[in-house]
Amino acid sequence: MTTHKAVATVAIRGKLALIDAPTVAPTGRQVCVHVEWTASTPLDLHQNDGGLLVTHPQILGDGIAGTVVETGPDVKNLAVGDKVFGFAFKENMQKAYQEYATVSETSLGKLPSEFSLQEAITLPNNTVTVFHAVTKDLGLPLEWPRLPSHTNPHADTPILIWGGASSCGQYALQILHAWGYTNLLATASPRHHEYLRSLGARHTFDYRDVDVASKIQRAVDNNTRTGPAVPFVLDCIASQQGSLTQIAGVAQKGTRVAALLPVIVRDATDDVAPEYAMNVQAAVDWAEGVEARGVRTHFYEDDVFFREHLQSSVVPELLATGIVKPNKQRIVEGATLLERAQAAMDLLRRKDVSGERLVWRVSDLEL
Known part of the structure; x- marks a missing residue:
C-alpha cells in the first residue's frame, strides 16, 4: 500500500x-x-x-x-x-x-x-450543521426543493442566531432567509452588523452589551404573539459564559435552544488547557420550560435524505444559484x-x- x-x-x-x-x-x-x-x-x-x-x-x-x-x-x-x-x-x-x-x-x-x-x-461543514440543527434540534422545516415563502408557518417567528458572524451563523442567516424566515436576529461585534443585515438579519445586537438580553426582547415585543418572545435560538458559540448565560436571559418557557457542542466551559489559551461539557441543559440555569439541546452534526446522516442528497446536490446548488455565498x-x-x-x-x-x-x-x- x-x-x-x-x-x-x-x-x-x-x-x-x-x-x-x-x-x-x-x-x-x-x-x-x-x-x-x-x-x-x-x-x-x-x-x-x-x-x-x-x-x-x-x-x-x-x-x-x-x-x-x-x-x-x-x-x-x-x-x-x-x-x-x-x-x-x-x-x-x-x-x-x-x-x-x-x-x-x-x-x-x-x-x-x-x-x-x-x-x-x-461551505460544507457549516451548511450541513445548519440543516441538521434547524431541522433536528429546533424542529423547523427546510424543505427541498424550497416551497414558496408564503407557505412557511414560522415566517415571522423570531429566531435568534447567537454568533451571527461565525461561519455557521452566516450560513444560518442566509439559509433561513432563503426559506422565508423573515424575523431573524443576530449577535456579533458591531463591525459585522451591516454585513449580517445584508444576509437576512432583521435586527443585530452587540453580544458584549451588558443589556443585550433585554434589548433582544424589546426588539421582538409583540402583544399579538403568544408564547415566548424568542421561541428559537441557534447558539453557534456554545460558550458557558460567552453565550449560554446571556441566552438564558432571553429564553422563556417554550423557548428551544440548540447549541453547537461542545459547551466551552473554559477556552484554550497558550498557557491554559480548555474545559468542555456536553450537557447544554445543565450548563446554565434556564427558566422552567426551556428546552436546551446540544447539536451533534456528526449524526446528520441519520436523516436518509440528508445522507444521500445534502452534500451531493443541495449544497452545490445553494452555492451555484447564489442562495448562499x-x-x-x-x-x-x-x-x-x-x-x-x-x-x-x-x-x-x-x-x-x-x-x-x-x-x-x-x-x-x-x-
Missing part, C-alpha cells in the same frame, strides 16, 4: 506532527480525492488542545476540497478529474489534513464552475503542509479570527 503525508494531533496540547498515512483505494461508492484545500474549524482546536473525541495519533480536519483521482466500482455521480468539496469525519482515511482522502461520494459535491476550491471549502477567507501561508496546519491552529487558539474562515492549501502538488 502506498502512503502520503498527513498532519495529526499526537498529544493533548502538543504541536501537530507530520505522519505517513496509507493511501486507501476506494471501494463501493467511495472515491479517492487529492486534497488541495481545507478550512480550519474550532473542532480542530478542541481535538488538539482538549483531546475531544480523539485517539492519538489522529489526522485532523473535516472539510475537503480537491480533485477526484480514483473511484470505486459503484460510484454513480462522480468521475476522475471532478473538482469536489465536502464534509467527512468518521475515519482517518476521510480526514482533510492529508494529501489524499478516501470518502463516500455522498459526502462530496461537484464544484460549480464559477467558484474556486478555496471559496467552496468554507462563501465566507470571507483568510489564506494561511506556510512553506509546508505542517507549517500551514500549525499556523492555522495557533490562530484558532489565540482567537485571531473574526467573520472569516482560516483557509489553507493542503497538498503542494498541482494536478
Whole structure:
C-alpha cells in the first residue's frame, strides 16, 4: 500500500506532527480525492488542545476540497478529474489534513464552475450543521426543493442566531432567509452588523452589551404573539459564559435552544488547557420550560435524505444559484503542509479570527 503525508494531533496540547498515512483505494461508492484545500474549524482546536473525541495519533480536519483521482466500482455521480468539496469525519482515511482522502461520494459535491476550491471549502461543514440543527434540534422545516415563502408557518417567528458572524451563523442567516424566515436576529461585534443585515438579519445586537438580553426582547415585543418572545435560538458559540448565560436571559418557557457542542466551559489559551461539557441543559440555569439541546452534526446522516442528497446536490446548488455565498477567507501561508496546519491552529487558539474562515492549501502538488 502506498502512503502520503498527513498532519495529526499526537498529544493533548502538543504541536501537530507530520505522519505517513496509507493511501486507501476506494471501494463501493467511495472515491479517492487529492486534497488541495481545507478550512480550519474550532473542532480542530478542541481535538488538539482538549483531546475531544480523539485517539492519538489522529489526522485532523473535516472539510475537503480537491480533485477526484480514483473511484470505486459503484460510484454513480462522480468521475476522475471532478473538482469536489465536502464534509467527512468518521475515519482517518476521510480526514482533510492529508494529501489524499478516501470518502463516500455522498459526502462530496461537484464544484460549480464559477467558484474556486478555496471559496467552496468554507461551505460544507457549516451548511450541513445548519440543516441538521434547524431541522433536528429546533424542529423547523427546510424543505427541498424550497416551497414558496408564503407557505412557511414560522415566517415571522423570531429566531435568534447567537454568533451571527461565525461561519455557521452566516450560513444560518442566509439559509433561513432563503426559506422565508423573515424575523431573524443576530449577535456579533458591531463591525459585522451591516454585513449580517445584508444576509437576512432583521435586527443585530452587540453580544458584549451588558443589556443585550433585554434589548433582544424589546426588539421582538409583540402583544399579538403568544408564547415566548424568542421561541428559537441557534447558539453557534456554545460558550458557558460567552453565550449560554446571556441566552438564558432571553429564553422563556417554550423557548428551544440548540447549541453547537461542545459547551466551552473554559477556552484554550497558550498557557491554559480548555474545559468542555456536553450537557447544554445543565450548563446554565434556564427558566422552567426551556428546552436546551446540544447539536451533534456528526449524526446528520441519520436523516436518509440528508445522507444521500445534502452534500451531493443541495449544497452545490445553494452555492451555484447564489442562495448562499462563501465566507470571507483568510489564506494561511506556510512553506509546508505542517507549517500551514500549525499556523492555522495557533490562530484558532489565540482567537485571531473574526467573520472569516482560516483557509489553507493542503497538498503542494498541482494536478
